[in-house]
Amino acid sequence: GAGVSQSPSNKVTEKGKDVELRCDPISGHTALYWYRQRLGQGLEFLIYFQGNSAPDKSGLPSDRFSAERTGESVSTLTIQRTQQEDSAVYLCASSLGTSSGNTIYFGEGSWLTVV
Amino acid sequence: AQSVTQPDIHITVSEGASLELRCNYSYGATPYLFWYVQSPGQGLQLLLKYFSGDTLVQGIKGFEAEFKRSQSSFNLRKPSVHWSDAAEYFCAVRSSNYQLIWGAGTKLIIKP
Numbered sequence: 001g002a003g004v005s006q007s008p009s010n011k012v013t014e015k016g017k018d019v020e021l022r023c024d025p026i027s028g029h030t031a032l033y034w035y036r037q038r039l040g041q042g043l044e045f046l047i048y049f050q051g052n053s054a055p056d057k058s059g060l061p062s063d064r065f066s067a068e069r070t071g072e073s074v075s076t077l078t079i080q081r082t083q084q085e086d087s088a089v090y091l092c093a094s095s096l097g098t099s100s101g102n103t104i105y106f107g108e109g110s111w112l113t114v115v
Numbered sequence: 116a117q118s119v120t121q122p123d124i125h126i127t128v129s130e131g132a133s134l135e136l137r138c139n140y141s142y143g144a145t146p147y148l149f150w151y152v153q154s155p156g157q158g159l160q161l162l163l164k165y166f167s168g169d170t171l172v173q174g175i176k177g178f179e180a181e182f183k184r185s186q187s188s189f190n191l192r193k194p195s196v197h198w199s200d201a202a203e204y205f206c207a208v209r210s211s212n213y214q215l216i217w218g219a220g221t222k223l224i225i226k227p
């Protein structure tokens with residue numbers, strides 16, 4: 001597609017339920033990133049995929065968070081047993097590669113509210 | 116450790132006035148620096164980036180930023196702001212493992 005697409009754009013879920021967030025990167029982009037932005041705060045890195053390499057999961061806040069990516073296409077971020085502190089905007093981004101000239105393009109985010 | 120600091124959480128300027136948003140970074144090597152803007156309900160949009168060469172970089176929407184190595188700064192400027200510039204602005208530096216390290220953001224409020 002023309003840009004990074006994320007779904008759902010908004011999700012309200014009950015505490016303790018699992019949620020799955022989807023990201024469609026720009027076609028041909030090998031690098032894919034997930035970030036979290038809590039209300040009034042900056043961006044937190046969560047996870048990074050690059051081609052077929054093992055993902056960098058160093059930013060995942062707990063074992064309730066996991067992410068997968070199918071080849072160089074769609075990625076899903078899963079949050080199990082959601083907690084109220086998981087409420088945030090989850091942003092996905094992609095880039096052609098990781099060299100300095102590659103711009104990172106962001107989706108519009110998935111706004112998650114845990115009640 | 117690598118870090119980005121945006122010391123101003125909020126900035127209020129009058130429409131038509133000049134703007135400068137501050138960004139300081141801590142990074143051992145030559146930094147790759149970015150400014151992104153996030154408008155309400157929208158995703159992040161790249162305003163400009165610095166990799167090398169001319170330390171004054173021009174971006175979209177009339178923004179520019181100047182890289183000053185001696186001050187570890189990459190401040191964003193605009194000579195005359197418009198009401199549509201009201202948004203949150205993020206400075207970022209690319210780390211050695213290709214991730215972006217983000218500042219906490221500066222919210223720009225435009226007074227009519």
